[in-house]
Amino acid sequence: MEKFEVSNQAKLPTRFGVFFIQSFRELKVQKDCPCPVEHLVIFTQNLPEIPLVRVHSECLTGDVFGSQKCDCGGELAIAMEKIAQSVEEGKGGMLIYLRQEGRGIGLFNKVNAYALQDKGYDTVEANEALGFKSDNRDYSIVGDILHYYGLKKIHLLTNNPRKIDAMSQYVEVIRDSIIVPSNCHNEKYLATKKSKLGHLL
Known part of the structure; x- marks a missing residue:
């Protein structure tokens, strides 16, 4: 059985520049039921031998609604800007948008985790109180995507050492940092990412 299906390519004009998009439909089995998960790859027309790459996990609250409780929306915008700028420098890159909301626990559970954070839990404590790991993400599909292209x-835009380790299973990684300014709503969140998850902030 195939692990994934790949869509056609299409143009995506954005406020950052014109990109191309392609979707990867991952064929998973969850709770004994077929459950396809559809990821999106956004890339420049010409990919260099060593492109700038951001592996970004979906964050509906931050990416779409501009939540200031995390740094996800800011990271997404900075990554798109940097990839667009790399084209002007004669390079290029891609953003792999993974449908792994809430570090892999899903939107419903993420909202419940947010509720616990409102009561004083940090982001790790909230996930664990709900019976999840601090980070439930699986990056195996990224290996398939990188191989496909x-x-x-790659130059990997990340502050997450676990992500560096995960990508290093598939490609040689050079890390580029991606720093979003903190605010009064996410200071504790960022401190927890640094102290408990080892993020390079």
């Missing part, structure tokens, strides 16, 4: 070495 023939990539062997």
Whole structure:
């Protein structure tokens, strides 16, 4: 059985520039039921041998609604800006948008985790109180995506050492930092990412 299906390519004009998009439909089995998960890859027309890459996990509250409880929406915007700028420098890159809401626990559980954070739990404590790991994400599909585009070495936009380790299973990784300014709503969140999850902030 195939692990994934790939859509056609299409143009995506954005406020950052014109990109191309392609969707990867991951064929998973969850709770004994077929459950396809559809990821999105946004990339520049010409990919260099060593592109700038952001592997971004979906955050509906931050990416779409501008939540200031996290740094996700800011990271997404900075990544798109940097990838667009790299084109002007004669390079290029891609953003792999993974449908792994709430570090892999889903939107429903993420909202419940938010409710616990309102009561004083930090982001790790909230996930664990709901019976999840601090980070439930699976990056195996990223290996397939990078292989599909023939990539062997990337500049990875991340502060997450676990993500660096995960990507290093598939390609050679050079880390580029991506820093979003803190605010009064996410100071504790960012401090927890640094102290408990080892983020390079």
